[in-house]
Every structure is written in C-alpha cells, then in structure tokens.
Amino acid sequence: MDKMIKKATAFEIVNHWALAVSFFVLAITGFGFLFHLEQLNSIFGSFNQMRVVHNWAGVVFAVSLVLTVFDYLPVSLRFSSDDVTWILKGGGYFSKKVKSPPQDRLNAGQKLYYLAILLLGIAAAASGLVIWLRPDVSDIKKWVLLSHLIHNISFDLLVIAIPLHIYLASLANPGTFRIMVYGTVPLDWAKKRHEKWIKEIGAE
Ligand code: HEM
Numbered sequence: 001m002d003k004m005i006k007k008a009t010a011f012e013i014v015n016h017w018a019l020a021v022s023f024f025v026l027a028i029t030g031f032g033f034l035f036h037l038e039q040l041n042s043i044f045g046s047f048n049q050m051r052v053v054h055n056w057a058g059v060v061f062a063v064s065l066v067l068t069v070f071d072y073l074p075v076s077l078r079f080s081s082d083d084v085t086w087i088l089k090g091g092g093y094f095s096k097k098v099k100s101p102p103q104d105r106l107n108a109g110q111k112l113y114y115l116a117i118l119l120l121g122i123a124a125a126a127s128g129l130v131i132w133l134r135p136d137v138s139d140i141k142k143w144v145l146l147s148h149l150i151h152n153i154s155f156d157l158l159v160i161a162i163p164l165h166i167y168l169a170s171l172a173n174p175g176t177f178r179i180m181v182y183g184t185v186p187l188d189w190a191k192k193r194h195e196k197w198i199k200e201i202g203a204e
Contacts, residue, residue, distance in 0.1 A: 002186035005203050007105070007179050012071050015064050016180060022061040023162060029054035030155055055132050062125035065118065073118070075104050076111040082196070083108035102195035113165065120161070124154040 008016070029050050032040035044050035082101035086108040092100040100107075106114065127147035134140055170177040175189045191198050198204060 002188060004184040005187050005190055006183055007185050007190065008071075008183040010183065013180060013183050015067050018060055018064040019068070022057045022064065023158070025057035026054060026061055027159055029057070055128070058125060058128050061121065065121040065125070068118070072106065072114045075106050076114045078104060079108070079111065083111065103193060103197070105194055105197040107193065113161070117158070117161065120154045120158050123150050124158065127151040127154070
C-alpha cells in the first residue's frame with residue numbers, strides 16, 4: 001500500500017466543510033433574493049425566514065473563512081521565482097510536455113486563489129454586515145448603497161470561482177478530493193505536486 005502523509009488536520013477538514021456548506025446556503029438564498037424566486041421563499045418558510053438563514057450562514061462563512069487564515073495565509077504569502085515560473089507555464093495544465101517547477105504545500109495557483117477568495121469573502125461579509133445591521137453612522141444610506149454594490153460584485157465573482165475550484169479539487173486533479181475527507185494523500189502524489197513542502201517536512 002502507498003505510504004500516506006497528512007495534508008489537512010481534522011480541524012481544517014471540518015472548517016472547510018463549514019465553509020463549503022455555508023457558501024452553498026448563501027448562494028442558493030442569494031439567488032433567491034436576486035431573482036425573486038418565490039418557490040425558494042416557500043422552502044424556507046417565508047422571505048424573512050430566508051433572510052435570517054442567509055444572514056446566519058454568512059456568519060458561519062465569515063468565521064470559517066477567518067479560521068482558514070491559520071492554515072493557508074502564511075504559505076500563500078510566500079511567493080518565490082518558482083511560483084512565478086509555475087504561473088508563466090500555466091501550472092502545466094495546457095501541455096503534458098511542460099515541466100512545472102517544484103511547489104510548496106499550496107501551488108502558485110492555489111496561493112493566488114486563496115488570496116482572491118479571502119479578499120472577496122471579506123468584502124462580501126463586511127458589506128453584508130452593513131446591509132444587515134445598518135450601523136448608526138452619518139450618511140448610512142450612502143454606505144448601504146455602496147455595500148449593496150460590493151456585496152453583489154463579490155457574490156458574482158465567488159459564484160464563478162467556487163465551481164471552478166470544486167472542479168479543480170476533484171475531477172481535474174484526481175487524488176485531491178480525498179484531502180477533504182481523510183486529510184491524507186499518497187506520498188508519491190505529494191512529491192510530484194508539492195516537492196518543496198515534502199522536502200521541508202522531511203517526509204521523503
Ligand atoms: C464541496 C465543495 C468543496 C470541495 C470539494 C473543496 C475541495 C478542496 C480541497 C480538496 C482543497 C485542498 C487542496 C490542497 O490542499 O491541495 C481545498 C482548498 C481550498 N478551498 Fe475548497 N472545496 C470546496 C468548497 C470551497 C468553498 C465553498 C470555498 C470558499 C468559499 C473553498 C475555498 C478553498 C480555498 C481558498 C482553498 C485553498 C486554496 C486551494 O487549495 O485552492 N472551498 N478545497
């Protein structure tokens with residue numbers, strides 16, 4: 001049997017599922033608001049009930065996103081010439097002949113993806129809080145209007161980015177999805193994709 005190594009802790013797995021489930025609830029209810037989907041209102045009980053579900057799913061999403069900072073942010077901020085080369089070579093996705101440079105625990109694409117999701121998620125959560133709580137500040141109408149714009153743009157970008165992520169983390173890269181379930185990957189799989197990380201943790 002292949003030797004396995006740990007890529008995600010139990011905490012990271014649970015947190016990632018919280019992020020995924022809360023995102024789906026947010027996306028479904030968000031589309032409900034956007035397109036006035038009456039059928040969805042009835043699934044949730046009423047329009048107001050759907051808003052309550054959306055707001056609290058937003059809280060779960062924001063908290064789990066903040067918690068990802070511990071496992072993903074330090075490595076995502078570490079950019080080297082290998083990462084630049086990886087990006088220039090398109091991560092080897094466009095040709096089997098291209099040899100990509102060795103990568104950290106996250107590859108350059110995953111690092112950029114993480115930073116983008118973090119920024120978009122913070123923008124969506126912060127603007128959502130302003131719309132929800134309407135803090136007692138001067139010019140609140142202007143802030144709420146601006147928040148609606150930010151909330152809509154960040155929501156649209158997340159709705160495009162997440163399905164792509166799910167595809168890349170499952171069908172496009174066999175062996176990756178198991179990280180979300182078991183937290184482990186075969187050592188040989190990891191050596192091929194995250195050579196620098198394997199050297200760093202001395203798992204050879
Ligand atoms: C069913 C849904 C999802 C699946 C199957 C999934 C799968 C995965 C897997 C397997 C990884 C680890 C990759 C690695 O360590 O090499 C990962 C990382 C990550 N996931 Fe997800 N994920 C899902 C939903 C989400 C959602 C909803 C978000 C954000 C809103 C998200 C954001 C991230 C980020 C930022 C990373 C780190 C960067 C990356 O690996 O691309 N994921 N995901």
